Amino acid sequence: MLGITSYGAYVPKYRLSAETVAQVWGKRGGKEERSVANYDEDSLTMAVEAAWDCLSPEVRAGVKSLFFASTTSPYREKQCASIVAGALDLPNDISTVDFANSLRAGSNALKLALDSVKLAGGQALVTAADCRLGYPQTPQEMGFGDAGAAISVGSSGVIAELEASHTVSDDITDVWRKSDDEFVRSWEDRWVITYGYEKNIRAAVSGLLKATGHKPADFSKVVMYAPDARSHDALAKALGFEKTQVQDSLLSKAGNSGAAHAILMLAGALEQSAPGDRILFVTYGDGADAFSFKVTEDINKVKRPLGLKGNLASRKPLSSYGKYLTFRNLIEQPEEFVRAFPSATVMWRSRKWALRCHGSKCRKCGTVAFPIQRICFECHSRDDFDEVRLSDKKGKVFTFSIDNLAGTPDAPVVQTVLESEEGNARVYCLMTDCESTEVKVGMPVELTFRRFHEMGGFVNYYWKCRPVRG
Amino acid sequence: MESIKDKVAIVGMGCCRFGENWEQGPEDMMIDAAYEAYEDAGIDPKQIQAAWMGTVGAHWIGMAGLPVAEALKLHGIPISRVEAYCATGHEALRHASLAVASGLYDVALAIGFEKLKDSGFAGLGVGRGMHPVMEIRRTSPASFALAATRYFYTYGLSMEEGKRLLAKISVKNHKNGALSPKAHLRKEVTIEQVLSAPIIASPLGLFDCCGNSDGSAAAIVVRADTARNYRSDPVYIKGLGQAQMSMMPHTQPGYHWTGFDPTKFAAQQAYAQAGIKDPRKELSLAEVHDCFTITELVNYEDLGLSHKGRAKEDIEAGTFELNGPLPVNSDGGLKSFGHPVGASGLRMTYELYKQMQGKAQMPQRQLKDPKLGLAHTLGGHPSVSCVVICGKEKG
Numbered sequence: 001m002l003g004i005t006s007y008g009a010y011v012p013k014y015r016l017s018a019e020t021v022a023q024v025w026g027k028r029g030g031k032e033e034r035s036v037a038n039y040d041e042d043s044l045t046m047a048v049e050a051a052w053d054c055l056s057p058e059v060r061a062g063v064k065s066l067f068f069a070s071t072t073s074p075y076r077e078k079q080c081a082s083i084v085a086g087a088l089d090l091p092n093d094i095s096t097v098d099f100a101n102s103l104r105a106g107s108n109a110l111k112l113a114l115d116s117v118k119l120a121g122g123q124a125l126v127t128a129a130d131c132r133l134g135y136p137q138t139p140q141e142m143g144f145g146d147a148g149a150a151i152s153v154g155s156s157g158v159i160a161e162l163e164a165s166h167t168v169s170d171d172i173t174d175v176w177r178k179s180d181d182e183f184v185r186s187w188e189d190r191w192v193i194t195y196g197y198e199k200n201i202r203a204a205v206s207g208l209l210k211a212t213g214h215k216p217a218d219f220s221k222v223v224m225y226a227p228d229a230r231s232h233d234a235l236a237k238a239l240g241f242e243k244t245q246v247q248d249s250l251l252s253k254a255g256n257s258g259a260a261h262a263i264l265m266l267a268g269a270l271e272q273s274a275p276g277d278r279i280l281f282v283t284y285g286d287g288a289d290a291f292s293f294k295v296t297e298d299i300n301k302v303k304r305p306l307g308l309k310g311n312l313a314s315r316k317p318l319s320s321y322g323k324y325l326t327f328r329n330l331i332e333q334p335e336e337f338v339r340a341f342p343s344a345t346v347m348w349r350s351r352k353w354a355l356r357c358h359g360s361k362c363r364k365c366g367t368v369a370f371p372i373q374r375i376c377f378e379c380h381s382r383d384d385f386d387e388v389r390l391s392d393k394k395g396k397v398f399t400f401s402i403d404n405l406a407g408t409p410d411a412p413v414v415q416t417v418l419e420s421e422e423g424n425a426r427v428y429c430l431m432t433d434c435e436s437t438e439v440k441v442g443m444p445v446e447l448t449f450r451r452f453h454e455m456g457g458f459v460n461y462y463w464k465c466r467p468v469r470g
Numbered sequence: 471m472e473s474i475k476d477k478v479a480i481v482g483m484g485c486c487r488f489g490e491n492w493e494q495g496p497e498d499m500m501i502d503a504a505y506e507a508y509e510d511a512g513i514d515p516k517q518i519q520a521a522w523m524g525t526v527g528a529h530w531i532g533m534a535g536l537p538v539a540e541a542l543k544l545h546g547i548p549i550s551r552v553e554a555y556c557a558t559g560h561e562a563l564r565h566a567s568l569a570v571a572s573g574l575y576d577v578a579l580a581i582g583f584e585k586l587k588d589s590g591f592a593g594l595g596v597g598r599g600m601h602p603v604m605e606i607r608r609t610s611p612a613s614f615a616l617a618a619t620r621y622f623y624t625y626g627l628s629m630e631e632g633k634r635l636l637a638k639i640s641v642k643n644h645k646n647g648a649l650s651p652k653a654h655l656r657k658e659v660t661i662e663q664v665l666s667a668p669i670i671a672s673p674l675g676l677f678d679c680c681g682n683s684d685g686s687a688a689a690i691v692v693r694a695d696t697a698r699n700y701r702s703d704p705v706y707i708k709g710l711g712q713a714q715m716s717m718m719p720h721t722q723p724g725y726h727w728t729g730f731d732p733t734k735f736a737a738q739q740a741y742a743q744a745g746i747k748d749p750r751k752e753l754s755l756a757e758v759h760d761c762f763t764i765t766e767l768v769n770y771e772d773l774g775l776s777h778k779g780r781a782k783e784d785i786e787a788g789t790f791e792l793n794g795p796l797p798v799n800s801d802g803g804l805k806s807f808g809h810p811v812g813a814s815g816l817r818m819t820y821e822l823y824k825q826m827q828g829k830a831q832m833p834q835r836q837l838k839d840p841k842l843g844l845a846h847t848l849g850g851h852p853s854v855s856c857v858v859i860c861g862k863e864k865g
Contacts, residue, residue, distance in 0.1 A: 337590070338606060339597035346602055354603060367723050371604070377716075377723050399623070399727050401615035402672040406596050406607040415612040415671070417720050417727070428720030430607055441623045452603045462603035 145255020
């Protein structure tokens with residue numbers, strides 16, 4: 001059996017309301033909201049988050065490849081999948097591949113993941129995330145949302161079996177960014193929808209139906225990429241699906257998250273599925289992919305840390321449009337004076353703790369320290385420790401300070417010393433995604449992989465903590 | 471192991487006016503401090519046989535001992551740069567004292583300075599350490615504020631109670647500093663002003679933080695047996711302690727965050743050398759490192775001046791006020807006198823020295839016949855401490 005073995009979602013905590021945006025531009029806003037990545041997040045960190053949500057012990061044990069799909073990769077030259085794999089503390093002897101450039105990058109990765117598992121067995125973990133910018137005052141400004149999604153596939157522990165898939169490829173300059181564009185461009189939407197979205201999806205779906213012999217009524221859920229709510233509804237109807245079959249497009253809750261969007265919707269569909277359900281999964285972007293999945297009994301065994309539902313519920317309105325601008329680095333600000341020694345070699349040397357979040361646990365006295373210490377704090381034993389992973393352990397705030405001096409686009413900075421449930425290791429970190437007035441000694445926190453700065457000309461990632469979500 | 475007690479003496483000291491010395495470069499301030507010290511000791515610069523220079527930021531002024539050699543034209547003698555974060559000034563004094571005690575030199579100069587106000591920003595800036603990400607947003611106030619939060623939590627003080635307690639320390643030091651002509655922030659403040667000041671790093675507000683100042687201070691150290699050749703009222707070194715802890719107590723397993731262990735260790739060393747059994751009773755005055763009000767509070771306990779967890783009782787009783795049984799920071803401390811990092815330890819020693827000679831500037835501030843004084847610095851994150859004990863009399 002070949003198919004989906006797990007799924008995960010990540011929607012950043014902050015939401016920008018249509019009303020807030022409309023106020024700025026002197027327009028009337030609706031009730032919808034979109035997700036906004038914090039200033040310390042990007043597609044890579046959101047992919048890591050979604051992967052944590054997906055990464056069951058079985059997937060971790062069998063993982064043979066990690067794919068990262070995004071149209072907003074933080075690097076043009078340098079692989080991101082390897083960074084994602086490192087942050088997830090996956091072994092080095094796996095395939096890591098980046099998929100880019102197309103809104104279909106996520107399902108491109110999924111399709112190849114299924115093929116690779118078919119050939120080589122094991123588990124393949126697909127992560128997708130996007131953080132696209134719509135021009136100010138266009139529908140895309142509110143229509144896009146930042147999010148990540150993950151899906152793992154394998155030949156054992158399958159929760160949704162792959163029945164068939166069908167793909168079409170098409171060259172159409174409908175929505176695009178040149179390599180130096182910051183904002184998404186598009187041609188006239190009547191043409192984009194009719195000759196891009198509708199035509200390609202129709203071709204992929206009819207090819208799939210023909211191959212399987214299924215009729216629209218045979219599907220419990222239709223998970224279909226949605227550029228906007230109206231086009232999505234209209235196409236579903238035209239393809240012969242009832243409203244009850246159509247999976248929530250999330251457009252009014254989180255926005256369109258690009259390469260991650262359809263996979264995020266699929267996570268939502270799987271979350272609500274029962275054994276025997278049949279899911280039609282359709283993605284779009286320079287062509288279309290259609291997949292048919294049949295949900296198995298194992299769906300009942302799935303335990304998500306948070307899932308899409310939990311991610312959507314864990315939300316906080318962004319207080320102003322100004323916050324959105326600073327989070328997305330869209331306005332110029334005075335240069336901060338930060339004393340820093342950026343160094344690719346130092347980051348590389350400290351990868352076991354700075355990237356993989358390992359501490360050292362002394363084999364003699366059991367003391368756990370973070371970062372890794374060669375000489376034990378307590379018993380002075382030398383190089384006699386086991387590495388322990390702290391990233392997936394919870395902790396409690398031991399002490400903290402709300403620092404108005406430390407800067408960042410999300411000031412004040414909550415400086416935190418936390419005590420990990422892993423051997424009471426102390427971790428010094430910044431707290432993110434939090435309301436500073438809510439921070440208390442003893443508050444439960446979890447670790448999250450974040451973007452720190454670009455000094456040295458490269459993206460420096462490291463760990464922060466945040467109040468436990470959900 | 472021998473004690474430093476009564477082996478060396480200070481026979482001259484100088485201290486420039488601390489503050490935002492926009493019109494002075496580090497060399498100007500060093501000249502002010504050193505020439506006051508030469509004059510006080512009655513010596514000629516040519517008599518200096520070796521010097522120890524303490525500064526934290528010398529890398530952008532000049533490396534080695536060159537800033538001192540250049541400013542004071544002390545050519546042809548050994549000059550060493552020492553650095554121990556905020557304990558730097560004391561490190562210069564400690565090394566000069568050890569060298570003189572060894573018999574290698576008869577007259578040594580210890581000089582500390584810092585020029586903070588050429589940086590273009592207020593405070594000591596953001597970011598610490600050498601790792602590209604770990605301490606990238608760390609600031610000094612927040613590192614010490616971590617102790618305040620945990621101290622309040624451990625001893626059951628509400629935010630309001632804790633802040634009010636700290637405010638009393640600020641009010642005391644400002645009151646003392648207002649009487650110090652060379653202090654940076656010479657004005658009194660009220661509890662209400664302290665409590666309503668903007669928060670820098672919770673729970674610490676603006677008036678819980680010391681002044682970021684420019685300044686320099688210097689001492690002339692000689693062998694104790696020759697001290698009276700220079701003056702009738704030398705001040706003798708009784709004990710010199712120094713201890714370090716983790717570079718980052720933030721990551722030290724089990725660290726309590728209700729005090730700073732380097733202070734305890736350094737004090738133990740210095741008390742043992744000086745033969746002090748009960749510092750609270752035996753000391754006439756103390757200059758303690760009050761970079762932040764919480765630091766002064768935990769110093770009381772770490773130095774054994776207050777019982778652990780009970781500094782509150784002493785603060786409320788006025789124990790450490792100028793007219794109390796054990797005046798602390800009679801010159802205004804870092805809070806009010808200012809904190810040019812590398813100079814501070816020597817500035818504190820300057821206060822002990824002047825008080826013991828009965829020469830405190832402004833008579834309202836002169837303590838009655840002080841005989842034994844302690845000066846304490848604490849530096850790093852915090853990670854290193856020096857304790858210097860001085861006495862008026864030999865033996």
